[in-house]
Amino acid sequence: MTLCINGADYPMPNDPRTTLLDHMREKLNLTGTKKGCDHGQCGACTVLVDGKRVLSCLQLAQTVRGDVTTIEGLSKNDTLHPMQAAFLEHDAYQCGFCTPGQIMSAVACVSEGHAGSDAEIADWMSGNLCRCAAYPQIRAAIASVAQAEAEG
Amino acid sequence: MSAFDITEGGTPVDGAAWIAGGTTMVDLMKLGATAPSRLFDLGAQRDALSGISETSDTITLGALTTMADAAKHPAIRGLTAVHTALVQAASPQIREMATLGGNLLQRTRCSYFRDTRQPCNKRVPGSGCPAIGGEDGHHAVLGGSAQCIATYPGDFAVVCVALGAEITIRASDGSERKIPVQDLHRRPGATPHTETALQTGDLITAIHLPKGGAQSYIKIRDRASYAFATASAAVVLHMDGAMVTSARIALGGLATVPWRAATAEHVLKGSMIDQKTAFAAGEAALQDAHPTLTNAHRVELGIRAVAKAILSARGNSV
Amino acid sequence: MQGHRIEGADKVRGLAKYTDDLRFATPPLIALTATSPVARGRVQIDTSAALALPGTRCVIDHTNAPRLKRAILISMCEPGTRMPLQSDQVEYAGQPVAIVVADSLHAARDALAALIVTIENHDAPAVVLSDAENRLKSVRRAGIGPGAMKKGDADAALADASVSAEVNAHAAPHHQNPMEPGAVVARWDPDGGVTVHAAVQWHHLDASMIGQAFGLSWADGMTGLLGRAVLGTSGKSKVRLHNQLSGGAFGRNISYLALLLAPIAAKVAGGPVKLVQSRRDTFSLMSHRSEVKQRLRVGADTDGKLKAIVLEPDIARGNAAFVEPIGEMPMQLYAHDTHRLTTRVAKLDLPGAGWMRGPGVAHAIFALEQAMDDLARQVGKDPLDIRLANYSEKNPANGKSWEAKALLEAYEVGAAKFGWRDRPKGGSVRPDGRVSGFGMASAIDLGRQFPAHATVTMTKDGRVVVSLAVSEMGQGLLTGLTGVVAEMTGVSPDRVEFKREATKEGYAAGSIGSTGTYSNAAAVKTAVEKIIKKLAKAGGLPKSSKLQDGMLVAPNGESAAISDLLSRTGDLTAKGRAGLTFGASKQAKASFGAVFCEMAVDPITLDVEVIRLVGAYDCGRVLQPKIARAQLIGAMIMGMGQALMEETRLDRKRGHWTNAEIGEALVPTQADCPHVEAHFVGDTQGKPGALDFKGIAETAIVGVSPAIASAFADATGGVVHHLPLNHAARLAAVSRAQFSFKEAAE
Ligand SMILES: Cc1cc2nc3c(=O)[nH]c(=O)nc-3n(C[C@H](O)[C@H](O)[C@H](O)COP(=O)(O)OP(=O)(O)OC[C@H]3O[C@@H](n4cnc5c(N)ncnc54)[C@H](O)[C@@H]3O)c2cc1C
Ligand code: SF4
Ligand code: FES
Ligand code: FES
Numbered sequence A: 001m002t003l004c005i006n007g008a009d010y011p012m013p014n015d016p017r018t019t020l021l022d023h024m025r026e027k028l029n030l031t032g033t034k035k036g037c038d039h040g041q042c043g044a045c046t047v048l049v050d051g052k053r054v055l056s057c058l059q060l061a062q063t064v065r066g067d068v069t070t071i072e073g074l075s076k077n078d079t080l081h082p083m084q085a086a087f088l089e090h091d092a093y094q095c096g097f098c099t100p101g102q103i104m105s106a107v108a109c110v111s112e113g114h115a116g117s118d119a120e121i122a123d124w125m126s127g128n129l130c131r132c133a134a135y136p137q138i139r140a141a142i143a144s145v146a147q148a149e150a151e152g
Numbered sequence B: 001m002s003a004f005d006i007t008e009g010g011t012p013v014d015g016a017a018w019i020a021g022g023t024t025m026v027d028l029m030k031l032g033a034t035a036p037s038r039l040f041d042l043g044a045q046r047d048a049l050s051g052i053s054e055t056s057d058t059i060t061l062g063a064l065t066t067m068a069d070a071a072k073h074p075a076i077r078g079l080t081a082v083h084t085a086l087v088q089a090a091s092p093q094i095r096e097m098a099t100l101g102g103n104l105l106q107r108t109r110c111s112y113f114r115d116t117r118q119p120c121n122k123r124v125p126g127s128g129c130p131a132i133g134g135e136d137g138h139h140a141v142l143g144g145s146a147q148c149i150a151t152y153p154g155d156f157a158v159v160c161v162a163l164g165a166e167i168t169i170r171a172s173d174g175s176e177r178k179i180p181v182q183d184l185h186r187r188p189g190a191t192p193h194t195e196t197a198l199q200t201g202d203l204i205t206a207i208h209l210p211k212g213g214a215q216s217y218i219k220i221r222d223r224a225s226y227a228f229a230t231a232s233a234a235v236v237l238h239m240d241g242a243m244v245t246s247a248r249i250a251l252g253g254l255a256t257v258p259w260r261a262a263t264a265e266h267v268l269k270g271s272m273i274d275q276k277t278a279f280a281a282g283e284a285a286l287q288d289a290h291p292t293l294t295n296a297h298r299v300e301l302g303i304r305a306v307a308k309a310i311l312s313a314r315g316n317s318v
Numbered sequence C: 001m002q003g004h005r006i007e008g009a010d011k012v013r014g015l016a017k018y019t020d021d022l023r024f025a026t027p028p029l030i031a032l033t034a035t036s037p038v039a040r041g042r043v044q045i046d047t048s049a050a051l052a053l054p055g056t057r058c059v060i061d062h063t064n065a066p067r068l069k070r071a072i073l074i075s076m077c078e079p080g081t082r083m084p085l086q087s088d089q090v091e092y093a094g095q096p097v098a099i100v101v102a103d104s105l106h107a108a109r110d111a112l113a114a115l116i117v118t119i120e121n122h123d124a125p126a127v128v129l130s131d132a133e134n135r136l137k138s139v140r141r142a143g144i145g146p147g148a149m150k151k152g153d154a155d156a157a158l159a160d161a162s163v164s165a166e167v168n169a170h171a172a173p174h175h176q177n178p179m180e181p182g183a184v185v186a187r188w189d190p191d192g193g194v195t196v197h198a199a200v201q202w203h204h205l206d207a208s209m210i211g212q213a214f215g216l217s218w219a220d221g222m223t224g225l226l227g228r229a230v231l232g233t234s235g236k237s238k239v240r241l242h243n244q245l246s247g248g249a250f251g252r253n254i255s256y257l258a259l260l261l262a263p264i265a266a267k268v269a270g271g272p273v274k275l276v277q278s279r280r281d282t283f284s285l286m287s288h289r290s291e292v293k294q295r296l297r298v299g300a301d302t303d304g305k306l307k308a309i310v311l312e313p314d315i316a317r318g319n320a321a322f323v324e325p326i327g328e329m330p331m332q333l334y335a336h337d338t339h340r341l342t343t344r345v346a347k348l349d350l351p352g353a354g355w356m357r358g359p360g361v362a363h364a365i366f367a368l369e370q371a372m373d374d375l376a377r378q379v380g381k382d383p384l385d386i387r388l389a390n391y392s393e394k395n396p397a398n399g400k401s402w403e404a405k406a407l408l409e410a411y412e413v414g415a416a417k418f419g420w421r422d423r424p425k426g427g428s429v430r431p432d433g434r435v436s437g438f439g440m441a442s443a444i445d446l447g448r449q450f451p452a453h454a455t456v457t458m459t460k461d462g463r464v465v466v467s468l469a470v471s472e473m474g475q476g477l478l479t480g481l482t483g484v485v486a487e488m489t490g491v492s493p494d495r496v497e498f499k500r501e502a503t504k505e506g507y508a509a510g511s512i513g514s515t516g517t518y519s520n521a522a523a524v525k526t527a528v529e530k531i532i533k534k535l536a537k538a539g540g541l542p543k544s545s546k547l548q549d550g551m552l553v554a555p556n557g558e559s560a561a562i563s564d565l566l567s568r569t570g571d572l573t574a575k576g577r578a579g580l581t582f583g584a585s586k587q588a589k590a591s592f593g594a595v596f597c598e599m600a601v602d603p604i605t606l607d608v609e610v611i612r613l614v615g616a617y618d619c620g621r622v623l624q625p626k627i628a629r630a631q632l633i634g635a636m637i638m639g640m641g642q643a644l645m646e647e648t649r650l651d652r653k654r655g656h657w658t659n660a661e662i663g664e665a666l667v668p669t670q671a672d673c674p675h676v677e678a679h680f681v682g683d684t685q686g687k688p689g690a691l692d693f694k695g696i697a698e699t700a701i702v703g704v705s706p707a708i709a710s711a712f713a714d715a716t717g718g719v720v721h722h723l724p725l726n727h728a729a730r731l732a733a734v735s736r737a738q739f740s741f742k743e744a745a746e
Helices: A020-027 A082-089 A099-111 A118-124 A135-150 B025-031 B042-049 B067-072 B080-087 B092-097 B100-104 B156-163 B262-268 B275-285 B297-317 C008-013 C048-052 C105-114 C154-160 C203-213 C222-231 C258-269 C279-285 C361-379 C383-389 C407-418 C477-489 C516-539 C562-569 C625-644 C697-701 C704-716 C727-733
Strands: A002-005 A008-011 A046-049 A052-055 B005-007 B016-019 B038-041 B052-054 B058-062 B166-170 B176-180 B203-210 B214-220 B231-240 B243-252 C029-035 C041-046 C056-061 C096-102 C116-120 C137-139 C148-151 C163-171 C183-188 C194-198 C239-243 C273-276 C292-300 C306-317 C338-347 C435-446 C452-458 C464-467 C496-499 C546-548 C551-553 C559-561 C572-578 C590-601 C608-618 C675-680
Touching: A002 A020, A020 C105, A046 A099, A052 A099, A052 B092, A082 A099, A082 A135, A082 C008, A099 A135, A099 B092, A099 C008, A118 A135, A135 C625, B016 B025, B038 B042, B042 B203, B067 B080, B067 B092, B067 B100, B080 B156, B080 B214, B080 B231, B100 B156, B100 B203, B156 B203, B156 B214, B156 B231, B156 B243, B214 B297, B231 B297, B243 B262, B243 B275, B243 B297, B262 B275, B275 B297, B297 C727, C029 C105, C029 C258, C029 C279, C041 C056, C041 C096, C048 C056, C048 C105, C056 C105, C056 C258, C096 C105, C096 C258, C154 C292, C154 C306, C154 C338, C163 C361, C183 C258, C194 C203, C194 C258, C203 C222, C203 C239, C203 C258, C222 C452, C258 C273, C292 C361, C306 C361, C361 C383, C361 C435, C361 C704, C383 C407, C383 C435, C407 C435, C407 C590, C407 C608, C407 C675, C435 C697, C435 C704, C452 C516, C464 C477, C477 C496, C477 C516, C516 C546, C516 C551, C516 C562, C516 C572, C551 C562, C559 C562, C590 C697, C590 C704, C608 C625, C608 C697, C608 C704, C625 C675, C625 C697, C625 C704, C704 C727
Parallel strands: B005 B038, B016 B038, C029 C273, C194 C239, C306 C338, C464 C496, C608 C675
Antiparallel strands: A002 A008, A046 A052, B052 B058, B058 B203, B166 B176, B166 B203, B214 B231, B231 B243, C029 C096, C041 C116, C056 C096, C137 C338, C148 C338, C163 C292, C183 C194, C183 C273, C292 C306, C435 C590, C452 C464, C452 C572, C546 C551, C551 C559, C590 C608
16 A cells, blocks of 8 residues: 655555654655644645645545645646745745645635635635734735636 | 554444544544544445435435535535535535534534543543533533533534434444434433444434525634634524424534524414514523533523524525 | 745745754654643652553653753743752643653654553642632732832822723733644753754743753853853853744743753653644643733823823733733823832742733733723714824833834824724624724834844855844744845845854844844844944945945945955954843834724624724834735734634633643634735834834734724624623623614624
8 A cells, every 4th residue: 555645656654543644744754744733723734635635634644545745746846836936926924834734725725716706715715724824915825826827 | 542453344343433534533533532443444435425416305415425525516505504504614624524424423622521631521431520610611501411511513413403304324234224313412411421322333324404494504603714613503494474384493512412492493483583583582492501600601692693593594585 | 036035935835844844864752741630739650551662762750850950031931930840749730740752753642641640639729810819919020011100199190080991901811822833852962062953032041041951061051141142252052052943933932841841851861852742732831921900090181181090900920930011011102190000910820921922012002992992982082082182202101202103103094094084983784784893092012122142254255144043933034134134234135144053153132022133133233333344444445334235335435345355354253242231222112003993793693803904003114014014914913813712711620721722722714814904104214224123013913902892892882801802701791782783684
């Protein structure tokens, strides 16, 4: 059994208790995904599994069914993913600790079609706490990507 | 987390448990609040046990349907209360992971239950209930016992009770039975550790939601999102013109189980809805409330939630 | 990348490393902390089962922990009062009672679960002020603020006043809860010193704390610290504290226990250790903002002009010297004739309270502004007008003139941007059936300066290297200071390097109270001025020359290329110190602001939504407007959290924080976040050559909670003096009968 993360195959952990988050951080040196609570209450550990956003702290690694994408897998070569570029441009972060989770969630928010208005973004991004409260800038970053996509 | 193993086939026996989305299970295992010896991963049966089908009067959802998938289905969008309960629950990420069956069976958020350094009758039978006489601001005002006053925290089950929804249960011998969601959860009584009518190995396979009725779900909480209800109410009305011919009302966030408020239903039946009747029904719904040390304000909040839900259900009927 | 934060690209790529992300050649063992479930008693720990597990390396409790020495801590945090793991005495719930050290995170969790912690004969604690009447003691000082003050006969003036108002404010305790739970890595070095990796807000203070506790050389103790800060000596420090990126802090990352627990664990384990804090741990291993009650009475004439302010706060403190400095600011905001401040403090059986954004002032202004609103109602004035009527050109507490004060402009700009003068009547029904309320408040925060000591080197190859262990925790200090250094030295920002790990060359001022940029820039400036003198000498130019675009330019226009000068002199290094008097000056210094709030209230459920927050702030010179505005906006939203939801609840019998989880101790989510505007007023450019910075974020959290309470009162008539204004508080203030909701929500 292997885990596909960012297009590469990694071994499954032997210990069934291992969460996807701990496995990535402790064993695979994928520390971009953050742990803010370890109990599903903050969104810092958000990753995509087959394009859907999930909390890697509540996901046992052995029960992952699908391909995992993390913040490290978002940019191709050296080019930032449009969402990363938008976060940078809109200063949509301060301490940066929630940022990987915000960006992964934001990518899904747009692909789900939940970025149609400021209010809709606010609602569908409410699973990612930002204590620095870069919230308005995060909304602006997401809106800009959604708009660019809509315009093709 | 104590040791266990994960398997895909078979049925749990004593000490083992199903795991679906894992959003309750993994959380509680990490806390040490539950420690199954073995997990039976329902993920392998996801295809067979998820999906949504419809007849003229019922919508049937596979128990492994995720909250996210259910919420975006057109049939569910038609059931306003169900849709609201789903999209106002947890967070987008949790809703992608969490299944409807697991959602019904989520456990209390009682802080003592979650903190394994504290005693708790539900977690360790007989160890005592520090919530009684302790920090009980979010504990139940309805359905508690001298052993436990833990609130049932979920939203979806409350709407299920108001709708009169049923679940199909498959026992480990393969036999199937149907029960109303209202009969799924048990009040704590003297055995707070027994929370549901399920037997070891029982699997919820489907949830059946009756269609029709003017409905609404009102969830009151202390922030706009990503929070459990401090009080909630689900209302389903059948109307003849402006008159209520039948009503079903359930409360969430206030009781030890998803709470059917039958007295309030009687108040509404045969009446015209205005603010006065809405509040009268609210008061009837909470008339048996037993607040403890610091949660009395939630009785008033419950009354207001019911009133609001009735008024908006009427609004949704036109 | 011009215009972005220096560390921004790493942050959006997930490459920014926080302490728990660091990887080392020798992977550290993992340590977790066991904490006491109850507040008082004697602890006994059965370690046998934990030690029997294969992955366990050791368990440390009071019986085998190294004995730590006392530390003098000007941060006033807990280790200044009590060092961890020194006795079996339990003084608060959540107190560290043991550390397990194991091979992996899993193994450490197993060891922790296998520990049997018994607390014997625990007696009843007092953890809330209402249970601690008998512990209240009058104080002359409350932390960094005064405890007692007197100007004239305030009681007589109050009795004689034509109009008076009384506010009995109460604020629940709450936690800073930055997103990073935090970890500390420690390793003992062959020379007997210790290397520590951690995110700290006040680098040298905490290096000194570690040095004092473990009895390292004089250079690591208080003497060494003072020597570096005041005399500029550079000691031979054996505490190598590497300051890491901080995933937020808000006052929490100062002198915290894990900075001692990790070295303790590494010492006993005999190898490098990473102590990981769980979110729950952070509630008691780190500080919180404590519970505060305030009885505030004000008297005024019939125009609403203040005659008397009588403030009597009761403040909780835990197991630390820190006391929320409530009395510091409220007498400095409005003109008044007399005042009296009488503070009482009760030591509760809680972890040490500590710094959080807007220490003291956020709560104090909440009470004061509520009283101003009450006066406004009584004399029939608009809330803004009553504040204008009490505007004070000088500092009303001591008569000093202000260095700069653009509060009038803040009122004007804020009101205009918000549309305050044309707002609908409070209580009017919105199209969606909810009712509207509008409120406003003033903001103030004292400008402070802390000592800092920087070493600056200009190199022949055109770099500027600054040794200063500043903290980057999201406030943008690195980017801001880089800009300042680039401006001072005439090089481009990408040629400026910060050595933040320096332990002896630079003494960075703490990033507390929004003072970091100002205090540290001042030290850098002094160093750069010295370098300019040396360059000027080498180039035969006057000392008053300036560095600009790679040139040293004399006032008469004569100039020389810096690179040429440096090739003659070689690399130039200078030390600069500033802030030794903690910013004492003939003039008073503070940031000011005005904040306006629009709210919608559901009349049936009393659900509230903050629709708009508009603030205008005089924060002095604004370095990077984008970053500075982000600071203001973030603090305003945090103020909204403080107003509406933030509280950490306590079990009064067992004494523990019950909702010690980030999802249960609520903080604002994206969905709570209103439309927020922050405008700058005052002299945002600064005088040429002067630094002119003032605090930013601390100021913006102030005023938000009273503006929100004021908007709620405007909408419903319900006056809430309790923070947070959660449903319980709102329901207590607005009865069903009192609040008519005829047209509402139907
Ligand atoms: C931070 C946070 C916030 C939340 N907020 C809300 C909220 O606001 N409203 C709300 O309603 N919920 C909320 N939840 C709860 C969440 O919705 C539930 O955790 C989730 O729905 C459980 O589904 P699951 O598939 O993950 O269940 P699991 O965790 O996999 O299982 C839960 C339980 O059900 C059992 N089980 C699962 N499926 C079946 C089945 N088909 N038959 C029999 N037994 C089964 C398992 O053995 C286990 O005991 C929140 C959760 C978190 C972590
Ligand atoms: S209320 Fe129930 S769950 Fe909570 S402590 Fe008491 S027994 Fe345990
Ligand atoms: S770490 Fe997973 S939600 Fe907080
Ligand atoms: S940027 Fe600091 S928590 Fe979001």
